[in-house]
Amino acid sequence: MIDKKDNNLPKIDTEDSHASEHVKMSRRLFLGSSTAVAGAVGALGAGIGSVFSGSTMADTQNNGAGHHTIGPGELDEYYGFWSGGHQGEVRVLGVPSMRELMRIPVFNIDSATGWGLTNESKEILGDQLYQNGDCHHPHISLTDGRYDGKYLFINDKANTRVARIRLDIMKTDRIVHVPNVQAIHGLRLQKVPHTKYVFCNAEFLIPHPNDGSEFTLENSYTMFNAIDAETMEVAWQVIVDGNLDNMDADYTGKYAASTCYNSEKALDLAGTMRNERDWVVVFNIERIEAAVNAGNFKTIGDSKVPVVDGRKGSELTRYIPVPKNPHGLNTSPDGKYFIANGKLSPTCSIIATDRLDDLFDDKISERDPIIGEPELGLGPLHTTFDGRGNAYTTLFIDSQVVKWNIEDAIKHYQGEDVSYIRQKLDVHYQPGHNHASLTESRDADGKWMVVLSKFSKDRFLPVGPLHPENDQLIDISGDEMKLVHDGPTYAEPHDCILVRRDQIKTKKIWDPQDPFFASARKQAEKDGVELEFDNTVIRDGNKVRVYMTSVAPVFGLNEFKVKQGDEVTVYVSNREMVEDVTHGFCMVNHGVNMEISPQQTSSITFIASKPGVHWYYCSWFCHAMHMEMTGRMIVEKV
Numbered sequence: 001m002i003d004k005k006d007n008n009l010p011k012i013d014t015e016d017s018h019a020s021e022h023v024k025m026s027r028r029l030f031l032g033s034s035t036a037v038a039g040a041v042g043a044l045g046a047g048i049g050s051v052f053s054g055s056t057m058a059d060t061q062n063n064g065a066g067h068h069t070i071g072p073g074e075l076d077e078y079y080g081f082w083s084g085g086h087q088g089e090v091r092v093l094g095v096p097s098m099r100e101l102m103r104i105p106v107f108n109i110d111s112a113t114g115w116g117l118t119n120e121s122k123e124i125l126g127d128q129l130y131q132n133g134d135c136h137h138p139h140i141s142l143t144d145g146r147y148d149g150k151y152l153f154i155n156d157k158a159n160t161r162v163a164r165i166r167l168d169i170m171k172t173d174r175i176v177h178v179p180n181v182q183a184i185h186g187l188r189l190q191k192v193p194h195t196k197y198v199f200c201n202a203e204f205l206i207p208h209p210n211d212g213s214e215f216t217l218e219n220s221y222t223m224f225n226a227i228d229a230e231t232m233e234v235a236w237q238v239i240v241d242g243n244l245d246n247m248d249a250d251y252t253g254k255y256a257a258s259t260c261y262n263s264e265k266a267l268d269l270a271g272t273m274r275n276e277r278d279w280v281v282v283f284n285i286e287r288i289e290a291a292v293n294a295g296n297f298k299t300i301g302d303s304k305v306p307v308v309d310g311r312k313g314s315e316l317t318r319y320i321p322v323p324k325n326p327h328g329l330n331t332s333p334d335g336k337y338f339i340a341n342g343k344l345s346p347t348c349s350i351i352a353t354d355r356l357d358d359l360f361d362d363k364i365s366e367r368d369p370i371i372g373e374p375e376l377g378l379g380p381l382h383t384t385f386d387g388r389g390n391a392y393t394t395l396f397i398d399s400q401v402v403k404w405n406i407e408d409a410i411k412h413y414q415g416e417d418v419s420y421i422r423q424k425l426d427v428h429y430q431p432g433h434n435h436a437s438l439t440e441s442r443d444a445d446g447k448w449m450v451v452l453s454k455f456s457k458d459r460f461l462p463v464g465p466l467h468p469e470n471d472q473l474i475d476i477s478g479d480e481m482k483l484v485h486d487g488p489t490y491a492e493p494h495d496c497i498l499v500r501r502d503q504i505k506t507k508k509i510w511d512p513q514d515p516f517f518a519s520a521r522k523q524a525e526k527d528g529v530e531l532e533f534d535n536t537v538i539r540d541g542n543k544v545r546v547y548m549t550s551v552a553p554v555f556g557l558n559e560f561k562v563k564q565g566d567e568v569t570v571y572v573s574n575r576e577m578v579e580d581v582t583h584g585f586c587m588v589n590h591g592v593n594m595e596i597s598p599q600q601t602s603s604i605t606f607i608a609s610k611p612g613v614h615w616y617y618c619s620w621f622c623h624a625m626h627m628e629m630t631g632r633m634i635v636e637k638v
Contacts, residue, residue, distance in 0.1 A: 070097035085492035088133020107133025114594030134158035137187040141195040145442040174232040179303040186246035198227040201244035209301040238310035251335030259326040277321040322349040328382035333444035341380040374409035384436040386446030394431035429455040433495040508579040509598035550583040552623035558631040569605040584619030611637035
């Protein structure tokens with residue numbers, strides 16, 4: 001066994017400062033052996049550790065990593081979009097500095113911006129406002145296989161939703177609840193000719209319809225779903241066998257593929273691992289569209305979404321057997337390969353996309369598209385790419401990332417005596433997703449890789465029983481991977497995506513005619529009010545609409561009167577023309593707060609239930625006289 005030192009950062013053992021060096025150096029190995037999954041895969045991975053080659057973290061600490069430092073006033077080369085995990089948001093980081101720039105609320109309630117409180121955000125969130133979200137996979141729209149910077153899409157596994165974020169304003173603008181399924185997990189986008197569809201996997205098996213008339217797993221299924229990227233309506237659904245996991249699309253626009261576990265249709269853990277092989281399900285998009293257009297579909301319950309049958313034997317799908325409980329599926333930037341990661345096998349399966357036509361025409365057998373299955377290590381979960389022919393796969397049990405060469409792995413599978421593993425690097429600890437710069441597009445540039453580790457253990461100051469997780473930045477621009485940064489993260493961010501800064505074009509101030517404010521403008525027109533200029537109160541029975549402007553450091557109204565029990569809607573229009581002069585509106589003791597950026601209009605509705613004097617104030621610092629930017633709501637007792 002190779003002794004790999006765990007000395008990348010100074011260690012302080014809070015339990016026993018005299019713990020042996022052997023215990024400290026073996027911590028990573030202990031972590032791997034202590035997990036439940038290790039027992040399931042141990043036999044499969046025997047001897048894989050001996051493949052280790054390359055430098056340890058100690059070797060890479062100071063070798064050529066200085067160029068990742070971004071000085072004061074300097075801009076990062078990449079935007080990084082992180083899923084916010086259980087917070088239900090998206091986080092924006094600069095890479096390589098790893099500075100957090102912004103948080104974009106999506107499925108969560110956000111007090112700072114008023115997301116989930118304002119009328120505009122409630123309209124997007126819909127009538128069923130869940131109090132939680134579970135974001136996993138952020139992905140950026142593409143044109144001809146390159147990021148176009150228009151939209152970012154993100155899933156909510158907890159409540160079976162998909163959201164779209166406009167990247168010009170970095171605000172969520174549409175959310176759709178996917179019918180007939182539960183738990184949207186894997187999500188990827190059609191790459192060419194443009195992102196027509198958002199493809200997303202529902203994970204869990206349910207009866208169709210799920211109306212209480214059927215409960216057996218035998219008669220339960222899940223579906224592969226396609227959402228129209230522009231309308232954000234579900235275009236069609238495909239019934240499949242097994243539990244869908246992760247997925248990706250090819251560079252022709254013709255195929256998408258998903259890993260699929262639990263081919264056993266079991267409920268217990270042991271049952272879901274019984275079969276030695278599960279599947280990669282390949283979806284023929286052209287055939288599915290043709291079936292829908294020909295009317296060869298059904299609908300389920302109250303949903304009008306076309307549903308087609310893609311279970312084994314269908315002309316719409318093919319099931320490629322792969323070992324065992326596969327997890328991640330990733331498309332190489334040249335479009336040649338789908339890489340399916342084994343999870344409970346030490347292998348990845350290389351699927352040649354140019355063999356899929358023959359597979360659907362029944363000219364080859366179901367295993368023939370597999371042209372390589374390299375042994376990589378224990379617990380392969382996800383693979384990313386550098387655009388130079390190399391793949392990087394996270395090994396959950398080994399707490400490592402392995403760099404390997406795809407073409408050499410194919411040659412080895414064909415019987416040639418060639419080594420395909422280039423390097424293994426320890427990461428801290430037990431990584432899930434990894435993501436290299438521009439890797440989901442044709443432009444993968446092989447500069448940076450982020451590894452999202454599920455545990456941090458002793459990498460940071462202790463903060464109690466709940467530890468942060470650990471994102472690590474790795475330089476992959478040279479022959480060897482070099483770890484250059486640790487970063488604590490909260491509430492399981494799960495995955496990220498990196499895009500060049502020039503591929504994102506953001507607005508500095510809002511366009512007052514933006515459709516984001518359409519409902520507010522429509523109501524103002526009915527009331528004969530100009531949002532940008534008028535400061536007035538409109539009474540409509542017991543509904544009161546208060547219109548006011550904001551220019552630092554004053555509101556257009558410093559007082560308004562309503563009656564107890566009135567439903568009050570406050571519209572605030574920020575008249576600033578200078579970027580970064582944001583105002584807020586907070587009504588004390590009413591649970592009311594919202595952000596209003598330059599040229600933005602925001603509105604919020606509440607009940608004036610308490611008679612008396614109630615102050616409101618600007619909650620975003622805007623001016624030297626910011627504290628004086630206040631006003632009063634007078635509530636007359638009825």
